[in-house]
Structure formats: structure tokens, C-alpha cells
Amino acid sequence: MFAYLFLTILFLIELAALAAYSYWGFHVGKGIAMKLLLGIGTPLFVAYVWGLFLAPKAKIPVNAPLNIMLKLIVFGLASAALYATGRHIIAGAFFMVALIALVLDNLLKI
Secondary structure (H helix, E strand, O other), rough: OHHHHHHHHHHHHHHHHHHHHHHHHHHOOOOOHHHHHHHHHHHHHHHHHHHHHHHOOOOOOOHHHHHHHHHHHHHHHHHHHHHHHHOHHHHHHHHHHHHHHHHHHHHHHH
């Protein structure tokens, strides 16, 4: 039961990262075309990279240290994107939750 709950939390953190990228893209883009490109394109690109390298059934699985590093980069950049839009507290809270979840994920090996 705990494993399913924890995996759900990890999935929600991944979705929150994609939402952060989208939020950033729609806020920094100048003009409607750039807003659409960044607001939709950035999370799509990140989701593609996640599916390619980091998903449980990744097309190109990577070793554990590289997996952890890439996830830290994805979550760190999502946090930086939130910070860049002025959402400083949310950015810090998101990064802390994601970091704790990553540590637990690697310790528990669920």
C-alpha cells in the first residue's frame, strides 16, 4: 500500500515539474507565438527526455548515478523556472519536496 502511495507522489512531483516548465514558458515568452512555443514545447521536450532516459520503461535506460543526476537536473531546473517567474517560496518548497522524494526513492528502492 505504501509503495503505491509513494509512487503516486513521485508521479505528481513529475507532473508538477512539467507544470512549472509550462508556467515559466507562458510567463517569459514575448508574444503569443513564443509563449506557446515555450509554454507547450518546453514541457513536451522534458517529458520526451524523461520517457527516453528516466521512465521505468525508458527506451534508453541509464545507470543509477546518471538517473539520479538527470532527475536532479530536471527538478532543479523546474525549481529555477519557478524562481525566475517570481514564485520564490513555491520554487524552494518544490525543490525540497522533490529532493526528499528522490532520496527516499533511492533509499527504499520501490
